Amino acid sequence: MSDLQKLAASLAGRAQSSEEVEAFVTHEKSFNVKVYSGEVESLSSAEPRGAGVRVVSGGRVGFAYTTDLGEQSLDQLVGQARDNAAHSTPDEAVALAPAWAQAPPEVTGLVDDAHARVSSDDKVSFALELERATRSLDPRIRAVEEAVYSDSDAEIGLATSTGISGLYRRTDAWCYSMAIATEGDDTEIGFEFDLARGIAALDAEAVGRAAAERALGVLGAAKIPSGRMPVVFEPYVAGQFLGVLGSALVGEAVQKGRSLLAGRLGEQIAAPGLTMVDDGRREGAPGAAPWDAEGVPTGRTEVISKGVLTSFLYDTTSARREGRGSTGNAARGSFKSAPHPSPSNLAIDSTGESRSEVLERAGRALLVEDFHGVHSGANPVTGDFSVGATGRLLEGGTPAQAVKEVTIAAPMLEILKGIEAVASDLRWLPFGGSYGGATTLVAEMTVAGS
Amino acid sequence: MLDETLIRRTLTEALARGGDLAELFVERRSSTALRLDDSRVEDVASGREAGAGVRVISGERASYAYTNLLTEQGLSEAAQAARAGLSGAEGTVAADLRRSVGPTHPVKHAPEEVGAAAKAEALSRANEAARSQGAAVRQVSASYADVQQHILIASSDGRIAEDDRTRVRFAVQVVAARNGEIATGFEAPGHSGGFELLSVHDPADLGERAARKALRMLEARPSPAGEFPVVLAPGSGGVLIHEACGHGLEADTLVKDASVYANRNGERFGSESVTIVDDGSDQGAWGSFGVDDEGIPAQRTVLFDKGVLVGHMSDLLSAAKIGHPPTGNGRRQSYAHLPIVRMTNTYLLPGPDAPEGIFSSVERGVYAATFAGGEVNPATGNFVFGMAEAYMIENGEVTYPIKGANLIGNGPRVLEVIEAVGSDFDRKEGVCGKDGQAAPVTNGMPTVLLGKVTVGGTEA
Numbered sequence: 001m002s003d004l005q006k007l008a009a010s011l012a013g014r015a016q017s018s019e020e021v022e023a024f025v026t027h028e029k030s031f032n033v034k035v036y037s038g039e040v041e042s043l044s045s046a047e048p049r050g051a052g053v054r055v056v057s058g059g060r061v062g063f064a065y066t067t068d069l070g071e072q073s074l075d076q077l078v079g080q081a082r083d084n085a086a087h088s089t090p091d092e093a094v095a096l097a098p099a100w101a102q103a104p105p106e107v108t109g110l111v112d113d114a115h116a117r118v119s120s121d122d123k124v125s126f127a128l129e130l131e132r133a134t135r136s137l138d139p140r141i142r143a144v145e146e147a148v149y150s151d152s153d154a155e156i157g158l159a160t161s162t163g164i165s166g167l168y169r170r171t172d173a174w175c176y177s178m179a180i181a182t183e184g185d186d187t188e189i190g191f192e193f194d195l196a197r198g199i200a201a202l203d204a205e206a207v208g209r210a211a212a213e214r215a216l217g218v219l220g221a222a223k224i225p226s227g228r229m230p231v232v233f234e235p236y237v238a239g240q241f242l243g244v245l246g247s248a249l250v251g252e253a254v255q256k257g258r259s260l261l262a263g264r265l266g267e268q269i270a271a272p273g274l275t276m277v278d279d280g281r282r283e284g285a286p287g288a289a290p291w292d293a294e295g296v297p298t299g300r301t302e303v304i305s306k307g308v309l310t311s312f313l314y315d316t317t318s319a320r321r322e323g324r325g326s327t328g329n330a331a332r333g334s335f336k337s338a339p340h341p342s343p344s345n346l347a348i349d350s351t352g353e354s355r356s357e358v359l360e361r362a363g364r365a366l367l368v369e370d371f372h373g374v375h376s377g378a379n380p381v382t383g384d385f386s387v388g389a390t391g392r393l394l395e396g397g398t399p400a401q402a403v404k405e406v407t408i409a410a411p412m413l414e415i416l417k418g419i420e421a422v423a424s425d426l427r428w429l430p431f432g433g434s435y436g437g438a439t440t441l442v443a444e445m446t447v448a449g450s
Numbered sequence: 451m452l453d454e455t456l457i458r459r460t461l462t463e464a465l466a467r468g469g470d471l472a473e474l475f476v477e478r479r480s481s482t483a484l485r486l487d488d489s490r491v492e493d494v495a496s497g498r499e500a501g502a503g504v505r506v507i508s509g510e511r512a513s514y515a516y517t518n519l520l521t522e523q524g525l526s527e528a529a530q531a532a533r534a535g536l537s538g539a540e541g542t543v544a545a546d547l548r549r550s551v552g553p554t555h556p557v558k559h560a561p562e563e564v565g566a567a568a569k570a571e572a573l574s575r576a577n578e579a580a581r582s583q584g585a586a587v588r589q590v591s592a593s594y595a596d597v598q599q600h601i602l603i604a605s606s607d608g609r610i611a612e613d614d615r616t617r618v619r620f621a622v623q624v625v626a627a628r629n630g631e632i633a634t635g636f637e638a639p640g641h642s643g644g645f646e647l648l649s650v651h652d653p654a655d656l657g658e659r660a661a662r663k664a665l666r667m668l669e670a671r672p673s674p675a676g677e678f679p680v681v682l683a684p685g686s687g688g689v690l691i692h693e694a695c696g697h698g699l700e701a702d703t704l705v706k707d708a709s710v711y712a713n714r715n716g717e718r719f720g721s722e723s724v725t726i727v728d729d730g731s732d733q734g735a736w737g738s739f740g741v742d743d744e745g746i747p748a749q750r751t752v753l754f755d756k757g758v759l760v761g762h763m764s765d766l767l768s769a770a771k772i773g774h775p776p777t778g779n780g781r782r783q784s785y786a787h788l789p790i791v792r793m794t795n796t797y798l799l800p801g802p803d804a805p806e807g808i809f810s811s812v813e814r815g816v817y818a819a820t821f822a823g824g825e826v827n828p829a830t831g832n833f834v835f836g837m838a839e840a841y842m843i844e845n846g847e848v849t850y851p852i853k854g855a856n857l858i859g860n861g862p863r864v865l866e867v868i869e870a871v872g873s874d875f876d877r878k879e880g881v882c883g884k885d886g887q888a889a890p891v892t893n894g895m896p897t898v899l900l901g902k903v904t905v906g907g908t909e910a
Contacts, residue, residue: 036510036706039509039510039511040511040513041510041511041512042511042512042513042514042788043511043512043513043514043535044513044514044515044516044788045514045515045531045534046515046516046517046531046786047517048501048516048518048786049518050499050518061492061493061494062494062495063493063494063495063496064495064496064497065495065497065498065499066497066498066499067498067499067500067501067518068498068500068518073498080496083566084494084495084496084566085494086566087484087491087494087566087567087569087570088490088491088492088493088494088570089489089490089491089492091490091492120534120535142707143706143707143708145703145706145708145829180708180829187710187829187830188829188830189827189829189830223904226675226676255488256487256488256589256591257588257589257625257627258589258625260632336497336499337495338493338495372825372827372832372833372834372858373823373824373825373833373834373835373836373856373858374825375822375823375825376821376822376823376824376825376834376835376836376838376856377822377834377836377856377906378836379634379822381625381632381634382632382633382634382853383632384853384854385854386673386836386854386855386856386906386907387834387836387856387906388825388832388833388834388856388858388906404832405832405858405859405860405904406858406906407675407834407856407858407904407906407907408906409675409854409856409906409907446675446907448675448676448904448905448906448907449904450677450904
């Protein structure tokens with residue numbers, strides 16, 4: 001048993017009779033480098049650790065966390081969570097995850113074995129290369145506002161007095177670049193990112209080039225006349241749309257009347273060809289893990305099946321409220337927060353076409369390359385969706401005039417019903433959970449321009 | 451917080467391989483947060499954190515390392531990690547550490563001395579008041595959060611400063627539904643101060659106001675799309691100034707020439723009525739502090755004076771590049787983050803126009819009562835804002851609520867189209883995100899008329 005697992009077990013072991021205790025502990029090694037103009041601008045490294053504890057007693061739950069892992073502090077931590085529980089409202093649905101019948105199978109591919117051997121110098125070189133690749137594509141790239149490489153190597157441990165004890169390790173590496181392109185009076189920004197389990201799977205050249213191309217592509221962009229027209233979401237943009245929709249798929253939001261999908265289980269809510277899956281074990285997806293943030297084994301849930309809403313996503317408490325089992329969808333930001341239900345890896349299945357086939361089918365349409373103001377313009381409670389967009393007008397499926405300063409709007413259910421094609425070019429976007437987007441054709445939305 | 455010998459030893463260790471400046475940031479933080487949902491107090495949480503970060507600046511490069519261990523060994527390891535990669539001659543730490551002091555923000559009732567029971571009771575009062583507004587109120591969530599933060603900053607050039615910050619925020623969100631329509635209402639005041647926030651903003655009153663907003667928005671019709679005059683409500687409209695003008699005047703974007711406002715000091719952007727300030731010293735305001743997270747006292751900085759660009763906001767590094775004294779805008783989310791340039795409390799100051807007259811001048815337009823938030827691209831100045839509560843204005847009168855409306859445009863051009871600035875004023879508290887760091891900020895403004903801007907909606 002590792003030190004971290006022992007720490008979790010010792011916290012859970014502080015449970016008194018008639019209460020249950022859960023301990024979530026993490027130990028991480030993180031690294032970040034940001035370069036500017038061919039030089040390192042900032043470099044940061046750390047090894048943070050901490051513990052978060054829930055105490056459940058008589059249907060009441062309290063939470064506390066600390067970064068001080070000394071024995072005395074750990075006693076106080078459990079005591080504080082116990083005191084907090086006394087001020088919550090009793091709810092018979094509240095409970096910790098039940099003990100495992102057997103340990104959940106491991107998820108492969110969470111760790112890049114080479115990660116620990118990559119030197120800081122190599123990481124710095126990667127960031128410099130990312131900036132160079134962004135800047136060197138075209139003389140109109142005036143600067144690279146930020147070129148960043150980050151990684152993390154984390155151990156996550158969880159133990160409960162109900163009998164759960166688990167530990168897993170995950171490595172993550174990600175990078176992004178932000179290009180500034182200028183031509184005459186026109187200045188535009190282009191953003192691109194990539195994420196993987198380790199630095200070797202990141203491609204500095206490709207990310208830099210894509211950031212530059214995105215900025216260059218918007219140069220000379222203009223508004224287009226207002227009207228209704230077909231819209232194509234780029235994969236990155238489709239992922240953001242799923243990010244908003246995902247919070248409406250959470251069972252707790254439905255139970256509390258805070259979801260546009262409340263009362264629609266079994267209804268045809270999307271185009272007949274559309275199937276959407278949440279899979280906490282999906283290989284290659286950033287949110288994959290053997291068990292969720294309260295220790296429930298992760299699994300696969302079909303939420304939309306051929307256009308019909310078939311299931312919501314649950315943690316233990318929201319599942320008990322409906323007398324069913326958790327779908328393994330508890331998540332937490334860090335040891336500093338109690339678990340809450342959230343999608344894990346949510347994606348729409350491809351309808352089988354390639355990207356070029358989807359574009360061709362779109363004909364004359366707005367290809368959306370970026371949303372602006374999603375967190376304010378999209379509302380998973382009311383279903384309102386009205387956001388700023390940049391992109392290109394497609395003429396006969398071929399990108400033509402660059403478009404900016406327009407907004408696109410449609411009720412979210414209308415967007416879902418209007419999805420005519422989802423290409424096979426899936427990419428993952430971390431956005432609270434992780435969301436898989438692919439080139440997606442929506443039959444019609446309102447475009448507001450000039 | 452830490453004795454001076456240990457501070458000095460850590461700074462000396464950090465400069466052992468050269469570097470122009472070493473800085474130590476130490477933080478202790480305790481917080482409580484309670485949340486009521488579905489008429490139950492579901493979350494009661496508290497936390498304690500301690501950590502320290504060491505920054506070594508060498509030329510244009512900042513290296514940073516942080517630790518949760520405030521021991522001699524923990525700090526020494528952080529200092530060594532922060533100087534990694536340097537190989538110069540040992541730097542020196544100033545003989546005297548001079549204290550700098552900023553404005554204070556009084557706390558009447560320290561949150562840690564108020565029991566969790568009183569905090570839970572406030573949530574219940576907001577819930578009951580909201581639900582009493584009508585059967586269409588379907589769901590209420592209310593949250594209370596307090597944070598006590600004590601920080602110490604010491605640097606090798608001889609500066610030392612400490613700051614105690616206490617912040618309290620109370621939020622209510624109401625969901626209303628009728629005949630298949632759903633609408634939301636939101637209130638979330640906060641301040642730098644103690645539990646007395648709830649005497650100024652009565653929880654029951656907040657619950658009632660959020661519920662009334664949601665109920666009004668149930669009647670909303672789809673927003674028109676196109677170009678319209680827009681009246682911005684006092685307070686909430688300030689987010690527009692924050693996004694469209696503020697971010698582009700954060701000096702880190704200026705020195706990278708990544709701002710539309712770069713090299714344009716002295717230029718006129720708006721009428722004589724447009725004066726905009728950032729004021730981290732505004733007593734008791736949500737975005738205020740004594741000293742910033744680099745130890746520079748909070749101050750009031752004029753950004754636009756009577757329509758003319760005159761100022762910017764900076765931290766130590768960007769100030770040095772610009773060749774200007776720092777303005778006290780270096781902020782960090784915690785010891786785990788490097789300081790970056792941030793706004794504090796950003797205000798468009800009251801102007802000469804009567805608010806009623808502003809409405810009566812509009813033949814057909816939109817009244818933006820509450821914004822849901824927004825986003826801006828500092829390099830281009832382009833922005834988008836969603837409206838959470840908006841109405842049509844017809845023949846000078848506010849007629850009916852509209853939904854799904856947002857505002858898009860360009861920062862410098864928005865100042866240009868400010869045609870009237872009201873004599874009233876209000877503030878709204880928010881949390882601003884930048885480079886993955888969150889910071890409490892206030893936006894403030896009077897009633898403002900924008901001549902012609904693009905409104906996005908569902909009705910073409």
